[in-house]
Amino acid sequence: MKVANGVLLRAATGEDLQGVVEVGRRTWPATYAPIAGKDYVAMGLAKWWTADATVPAIRAGRVTVAEFDDEIIGMTSVGPLDGHLALWKLYVLPEYQGGGVGGMLLRAAIAKAKADGYDELRLSYLDGNDSARGFYEHYGFVETGRESSGSGVPDSVWLKLTLEDGTHG
Template sequence: MSRAVVRIASDGDAAAVSELLRAYHERTEAEKVAHDLQEFGPLAPAYAAEIADPAFPGSDVLLAEVDDRTIGMVILRVAGADAEIKRLWVDPAARGAGAGGALIAEAVRRAAAARAASLRLSVWDWRHDALGLYRSRGFVEVASWETRERLVCLRMPLR
């Protein structure tokens, strides 16, 4: 398998972004059920709306591709001195091509270019592989800004 290449999403990528978001939300909701955080049920309306219309005003949607196939995404939002990444997802069948690391590297590059002081994210505590990836890229655990239990908050200083 070739190495992942990252690019910014365009309007023509809406279907691919929707499918990545669907996989991300369905996996996350199933994990929440498995970890006794919620009962099984339909996706929350906000998540269903994201899938139906994957527009993120004020944010960059970055896509990872291998051999012209979209395999991953992350959403980067820069607001003032802070930047945040959300929805980092790589198709489980395509993991190992460096897409997660490439998406993080591009998010860091863009946040630094926008003069953000730091880049932050939150991740479920059971996602050990993701936590390892973030920590290997320089993110450190900080006091939580989240109200949902079991979310670990991480931050990377950029300047």
Template sequence: MTPIVRPATADDLAAVRLIGILSWPPTYGPTRGADYVVAGLDRYWSDEAIGTAIREERVDVACRDDTVIGMSEVDRMGNDLVLWKLYVAPDQQHRGVGRRLVDAGKERARAIGGDLVTEYDIGNATVRGFYLRQGFRDDVAPWPGTDAVWMRWALSRQR
């Protein structure tokens, strides 16, 4: 069954947090370590952080059979949107869920007439390949001193 992507509601808070709890250890643990994972979960995946993002209508969820299997979070940065989070439950990866969530982010960007930008850890070739397949291209970082690699999906290239 094809997953359905929709805006998150307050009822999705626990399920969205679970996506982070399931995704962060295998994503960041091997390269960043357990302390980084614990600190990141506390900071970015708390009830407060996720609840605020949901209330501000920045979170989409992918559902299969009414079960949340992935999530994305975007936020405005100037004229563009930043895709800050894109996570899929480990047992649901490589099934098109991430692509559908990115497509929802692109639709949000189209609605405001802006681009969709994102970033990833420099050594993560898997993520880089994923974003390249979704039409993103390398971009400059929006501020100095970051070690993340930034990519842009440009609305102007889609016309």
């Protein structure tokens, strides 16, 4: 557990399910509607921000929450991808963005990847999400490729951070 600026980072428990899902329901419309449209937002919320989609990751110990004043204000979810660790989700409630919570969550994910023996942390963001691009580049992530959904949704831009001897984060 880490506490800084009154924010507590900890592993999510079953009691956090509603708070974790709420982070997605509150961040996705503001983040993705301008980039990919309302249909994409509705699809993503229905697919990735439900109890059925979230409980397995919480049970597996792959979800970290940022808590402030007894409210979950941000979260990450990680998991294996082709022998590396993938950061599948990193979201902070809109009213807390820009205050360092995302950086705390990302540094925790990097530390977990290193502690678990991974040599890379991978992630993707939607092309056009310039805030995400700048955020991840600031932490040393580099683009490795792009993937098209073929459905009019912007490309997914894949990034990686090479984890070497604690030099990042």
